[in-house]
Amino acid sequence: MFALSKVLRRSQSLRLGACNAVYYSKLEIPLREKNGATESNSLIHDRYEAFPTFFELSWSSFTGRRALSSDAGVKSAGEEDDLENLETPNETSGDSEDGLQSEEELSGDDGDIEGAEMELLHPEAGKKAASKRSSELFKDILAVSGLSVASALDKWVEEGKEINRTEIANAMLQLRRRRMYGRALQMAEWLEENKPFELEERDYASRLDLIAKIRGLHKGEVYIERIPESFRGELVYRTLLSNYAATSNVRKAEAVFNKMKGLGFPRTSYACDQMLMLYKRVDKKKIADVLLLMENENLKPSLYTYKILIDAKGSSNDISGMEQIVEAMKSEGVELDLRAQSIIARHYASAGLKEKAEKVLQEMEGENLEANRHVCKILLSIYGSLQRADEVTRIWRICEENPFYEESLAAILAFGKINKVKEAEAVFEKSVKMGHRVSSSIYSVLLRVYVDHKMVSEGKDLVKRMLDSGCNIGALTWDALIKLYVEAGEVEKADSTLRKATESKQIKPLMSSFMYVMDEYARKGDVHNSEKIFQKMRQAGYQSRFRQFQSLVQAYVNAKTPAYGMKDRMKADNVFPNTRLAAQLAKADPFKKTPLSDLLD
Structure with a gap:
């Protein structure tokens, strides 16, 4: 563990971590008051709350999304090139798109943490699920x-069938896996009202998690007060923590994290992993602080911990640091699993290190790919990113005769990346004809391919076909459609589509959907419509943070219009500019100095 935190402390990208935190904690001075507002790779720069000592930690806040405890951030327009950057709806009043996961979820650490939580909430289902029944x-x-x-x-x-814990847990797990949180919550409510068996803490924790997903965390807080005190244990608060961490509400997450300690619950690797996930998205410089806390609490890093750290290093483009984490992991006797390998391969691919990426992929494939079919979807995705058309074709041939649903999704995207749209369409048609689990997700991935290739008419035809098929349009499909119109230069149509998605009671539009439209208005210098989208995001439940202000200020700059009160607006939302945004603000400053004003002075 010491070696692990040492690696992070000496890292260029995480250099302001634990060492400074120890020094300032002794003086009982909040970390950010000494360090000032620092930059963190163009992430969110919120002012930190003051806490008396380091061991109570002090974190910033950011808004994101949740799939139990997963996340992928929203990047600027132009960076979100494929499905791995799409988000899953956070709060819906109905069911989410069936079975659709991003590539990041299919291979990242978030799914592991979610699996660990589900194993605790529904252990009976985990045992039965192993038999695939x-x-x-x-x-x-x-x-x-x-x-x-x-x-x-x-x-x-009424039919005399028994409702036992195993049957309920298995049904609940299947609903969750399909993102059918609305139905899962109805089941949880029925259980608490009818009590077919004696409820346990995990039953209350499960309902809390579903309330947070569907109705929001405020309602979750209210529900906790209704839970009998004898069942208000560590699992309940840990569930609340994971929800706050996943939605990047750091102020609330830190409060729950510290309250758990105050209530006498032991620190756990799971709770620390939640905070690491949060820091990975918000401020990577603070990851080392959590690791030092784990050292002092004698908490051994979990497999999830290592994967979070590997991903944090890779996403910062610190490949040597990522490799050091892998070596530290191996030195502790922790073996790389499939997810860890896929994270490493993706970051090698993103960094342009094709040989290293392909070496990892070959290790994942093993000697007999047909016996390792479960890795095909990951191989298709990453080989597509590497532009290895030969490998994508080879792997698809193994799957083609009887493809699994997720393999079809991955193949459509992979063929799109290697500019083989006809092959992507053929995979789509084959999947539709097979008729198994055909949902909006299969349409969404092909629509994404059309978006990337600016095939507007084909995209519109596909959406019409999707509607005719009876599929519900989910957040991912709306997102792809909105981007399609933006890419086609039809920003007004994109805005109209966004309005329809916002007015829908079934889904909550993704943050990226708003940003596509807002960025395009900002590019045109359309301040009025940029401000309109900015306010719509607030109304949809997205807090105004760095990314939104960056686009809004750019609208004023491009319009050559002074942005009165912008600094005060940002300060009110606890958003503080980095160097780049500060330069934008200077250009839009209504009181900036000009040659003429100097003469008048």
């Missing part, structure tokens, strides 16, 4: 309207 109760729930989960459960009881 489907839940009969889950099938009955799907057979009724989404608003009638209680009626399905009542009918189950």
